[in-house]
Amino acid sequence: MEQSQKSQNALFQVYLRLRPPPPGQAVSERFLTVEEPGDDAPPTHITLNPPNDNRRRAVEKFAFTEVFEEDSNQLDLFHGTGVLPLVEGVLGPQGGEGRDGLLATLGVTGSGKSHTILGSRTQRGLTQLALDVLFRSISNNILDPATTTSLHATVAASDPSEAQVMSSQMFLDTMYGDPTAASRASSRAPTPMVGESYAPPPTPRRHLQRPSALPIVPDISNVTVDADSNAEYAILISMYEVYNDRIFDLLTPAIPNKSTKDFRRRPLLFKSTEQSPDRKVVAGLRKIICGTMKEALMVLEAGLHERRVAGTGSNSVSSRSHGFFCVEVKKRRRSRMPTQWGGSALTIVDLAGSERARDAKTQGATLAEAGKINESLMYLGQCLQMQSDLGNSTKPNLVPFRQCKLTELLFSNSFPSTSHQSVPSTPSHHHSSQQPRNPQKAVMIVTADPLGDFNATSQILRYSALAREITVPRIPSVTSTILAQSTASHYFSPRAGRMSPTDTERETMEIAALEIARMSEEIDGLRAELLAEQQQRLEVEAHLESMTDRIMEVEAEVREECFSEMEETMEAEMRRWKASWAQEQDKSEEHIDRKLEIYTRSIDACEEDKENTPVRDISLESENERLRREVEILRREVQGRSPSKGQRAPLRDMHVGDLGSQMEKMRVSGGSQRVASGGSPVKKVRKLTAKKWDMMGEDDDLL
Structure with missing residues (x-):
């Protein structure tokens, strides 16, 4: 039922x-x-x-x-x-x-x-x-x-x-x-x-x-x-x-x-x-x-x-x-x-x-x-x-x-x-x-x-x-333990006298009832504490969930603020960089303009110097210098000739045209000799070294 x-x-x-x-x-x-x-x-x-x-x-x-x-x-x-x-x-x-x-x-x-x-x-x-x-x-x-x-x-x-x-x-x-x-x-x-x-x-x-x-x-x-x-x-x-x-x-x-x-x-x-x-x-x-x-x-x-x-x-x-x-x-x-x-x-x-x-x-x-x-x-x-x-x-x-x-x-x-x-x-x-x-x-x-x-x-x-009950408890109950201890103490204590079964049962039952009442009160207190702890746990979990949501909201707000601050900083840095870049570009253009101005001035000065400097006949001077060297070479050759060879006309009596033709002939002869002997004309000249008496004679004649 x-x-x-x-x-x-x-x-x-x-x-x-x-x-x-x-x-x-x-x-x-x-x-x-x-x-x-x-x-x-x-x-x-x-x-x-x-x-x-x-x-x-x-x-x-x-x-x-x-x-x-x-x-x-x-x-x-x-x-x-x-x-x-x-x-x-x-x-x-x-x-x-x-x-x-x-x-x-x-x-x-x-x-x-x-x-x-x-x-x-x-x-x-x-x-x-x-x-x-x-x-x-x-x-x-x-x-x-x-x-x-x-x-x-x-x-x-x-x-x-x-x-x-x-x-x-x-x-x-x-x-x-x-x-x-x-x-x-x-x-x-x-x-x-x-x-x-x-x-x-x-x-x-x-x-x-x-x-x-x-x-x-x-x-x-x-x-x-x-x-x-x-x-x-x-x-x-x-x-x-x-x-x-x-x-x-x-x-x-x-x-x-x-x-x-x-x-x-x-x-x-x-x-x-x-x-x-x-x-x-x-x-x-x-x-x-x-x-x-x-x-x-x-x-x-x-x-x-x-x-x-x-x-x-x-x-x-x-x-x-x-x-x-x-x-x-x-x-x-x-x-x-x-x-x-x-x-x-x-x-x-x-x-x-x-x-x-x-x-x-x-x-x-x-x-x-x-x-x-x-x-x-x-x-x-x-x-x-x-x-x-x-x-x-x-x-x-x-x-x-x-x-x-x-x-x-x-x-x-x-x-x-x-x-x-x-x-x-x-x-x-x-x-x-x-x-x-x-x-x-x-x-x-x-x-x-x-x-x-x-x-x-x-x-x-x-x-x-739907229902549950414990049929065979394997752990001894507190009541049975108390009964066993109290019965043993009353029946086998040397100090106490032999008690009747009625008094013993009454006393043990009173002790067991007191112990059961105490444990019932303790269990009720523990149940109340358990319910209070469960209620506190639920409140704490609800508070934790609300605080978690609040933390997520605060985190989202902080992220938004950081993002906005970063954007503002990036925009300020971008503006500053653009201003610096424009300033550097202006300085570079000014520097290039100055260099071009200096280069233009230098080109104009060079052109003015060329216009004021007299033109020399460089080709004439070089030709005169070449002729002087050739005259000097001919003079040395004449001085180094042997007196046994035929006398030649003095150089001072030669005409300039004859002198040029004579020099041409010497070039040709010198070239043929160089080809025939296989040596250089310089070595040929060194072999015909002038002697002392020849040198003296020439000098005296010239004087």
């Missing part, structure tokens, strides 16, 4: 699914045991047995709404986890509005979350099964965007999230390109089975290949839910992810960055808009109007190609973000005058798995992603623990779901709201703010591997279970 009351008061219906061991894997020690229920009821309790590693840890028992053992298949989870009531609540009753639904998976990385929620190449997941039931239930009342002319405009006008509404045909042609392509690219990966190899998905900037065949197992063609036969429906699909505590649209193509040459998406805001002043929505999402289930599945495949995955030591295709798949059901009454669209939405969330850096062997950007994932899951655990105590507490405890984007998106629509309350809602749920809305109905499926990591699995179970 107590368990059922807790389950009704909880914001989530929490189910546990145990992953079967892969075939061929060595069976290790199993630390999870499912307790057998009674009266043919489904199992709801498990026992967590810690391994024998010399650490004193207690055996714990956890309670869930229902436990699905290893032999459970996808169809068992579909019927047992309440997916059909979620779809029926989204469609709404006859003449009424629907209720928002939330389906989420939680677990350690590699425990089977993605396989449960998205399926594999051969089996459909809970997402595909929910879409199948939804489209078949409203097949007669759904509006096709290809045939309804005003559908696109009216849906876009009634959407409060400032969304970019597109038809499925336009979106699929943009993403998949040629519709005749039959081959299919590998989709975003579920958790791989043994023997399967993972191929990375193609780059989202290229056209995807249209799927040739989609899995049809398990078959639920005979399953439908009730829908409003007097209403018209329109289905809008949107997808986004929470990556590093920021929201990104998975159906909007990434924008190339010119500086880094990579592709990035613009983060979206979770805020209130003009049409939803009392509820927050993810503004700016791209939403696709789908008329058939195949179009919705192709949109799902396109969005999964954009989701961030990476290989780690724990999982080769580990999700690095929390994925949100939103199916929005628009509904209006059939009439000649179309009314405004209303409706609700089914949000399916594939949470990233918690992981330990030592086991996953992450580093760099992948390690930072794991830190953000674990932080958001820690806040989620705190919210789950507090929401499970709402029905048992007399004081109104507030769930701190605004600590991160993940908890805000999951829990914001889990409380009743009216048009006068400012309570945010799950993103992408767009009801009229004039009517009160019921809180959403939420289902969470926790996946666990009984043969996996004990520490990580126990942590997930502690803050996701």
